[in-house]
Amino acid sequence: MKKKIAAVLLSAMLISGLCMGCGQVKERVNEAGESVITVWSPSDEPAIEQWWEEKIAEFNEAHKGSIHLQREAIVRADSYAYEDKVNAAITSNDLPDILFVDGPNVSVYAANEITLPLDDFFTQEDWDDFLDSSKNQNTYDGKIYAVGATESSVALYYNRDMIEEAGIRIPETKEEAWTWTEFYDAAAKLTKDGVVGTNIIMDKGEGLPYVLEQFWISNGTDFVSEDGSRADGYINSKEGVEAAEFLNRFIQDGYANIDPIQKEFHNERAATMLGGSWEVATLENDYPDLNWGVTYFPVADDGGIPTSPTGDWVASVTKNVQDMDAVKEVMNFLFSKENVTTYAKAISKPPTRISSYDVLTEYNEYPRSIFKEQLMETGHPRPRTPSYSVLSAGFSEAMLNIFTGVDAQTALNEAAAATDKDYNKYYSGE
Secondary structure: OOOOOOHHHHHHHHHHHHHHOOOOOOOOOOOOOOEEEEEEEOOOHHHHHHHHHHHHHHHHHHHOOOOEEEEEOOOOOOOOHHHHHHHHHHOOOOOOOOOEEEHHHHHHHHHOOOOOOOOOOHHHHHHHHHHHHHHHHEEEOOOOOEHHHHEOEEEEEEEEEHHHHHOOOOOOHHHHHEHHHHHHHHHHHOOOOEEEOOOOOOOOOOHHHHHHHHHHHHOOOOOOOOOOOOOOOOOOOOHHHHHHHHOOOOOOOOOOOOOOOOOOOOOEEEEEEEEEEEEHHHHHHHOOOOOOEEEEOOOOOOOOOOOOOOOOOEEEEEOOOHHHHHHHHHHHHHHOOHHHHHHHHHHHOOOOOOHHOOOOOOOOOOHHHHHHHHHOOOEEEOOOOOOHHHHHHHHHHHHHHHHOOOOOHHHHHHHHHHHHHHHHHHHHOO
């Protein structure tokens, strides 16, 4: 069995507790007397790697003689290579100054005092310019521990030709979003001739909680309590079980595949898809002949809560920082209005800065306007709990078990118990 991220981050927590002060942080000044600030982030597509090269050169030219910025791009071909490297750095007390982390893990690093609060890094005017969805994701225990340049969202893509042939209504406003029943009925009608009605599985790892949590929220519950301390009674509540059983109907009735082929929607083997905001660029660039559209995330029947996923990788400042003033200078540079805008443009994701939308006007036009609207009005980050890694792995396992015949209540009870056991052991303070 593959090592789960739960084990990786638990290791980080234990090592952090044991190694506080167990070695000296290496001096970070180069031969030119410049304060060296190091960033770790996952390697990315060529356009982003070029962005980093240009921005680092720009920063270093402007700060010659005082600050030298450098970045280590870490390949994530191995699912946990990045986290393993972070753990090793915790052990050796050699974390970088700035560490990029996946959004839902902000709470894990913050709770274990691996990263520091950033509330005073930016002016109030700057903070007001960041989307609430992003600030909410990056907040733990009332303080902001990370900042990002881009956001994400998920909406319902559809094959326009198939939808029109079936005579199915397409919602044009979020108030008209499909209810769960309408979503299911559409999938049933669209499943034929080797085409399934929908694709609801982004991947069998983090994609499951990222997308599917919204069914819990829309049905009036969530995975955990608001303070992140309890999963029992939430993920496995009556409303949670209803959400899981609803999703399972698509799999059991043959309207969605538990093992979808690659690019199932793109290759016209699924009539609809719960897909990320990044798919717009993929479809426009790589599938020019596909007649597609996108509409709002479905809501629960009988007045369900409109909601949609959010979250992306973000930058945090670690406990090993030596030159705080230099780090603040770097963070203000990287996440300035201009650089957030250019980064978002390069990676084809929605920016976190509200002012960036004045420049990236494509988000004011369909189809990208759907994602902008969801981010600003219905966006909801993944649970902010230091036990998120256990929760995420437990939920993914539970849903895959449910899809293969395990009772929903039983599977979700196990996920809740594992999450609460982790929280109570390491974070309850009892």
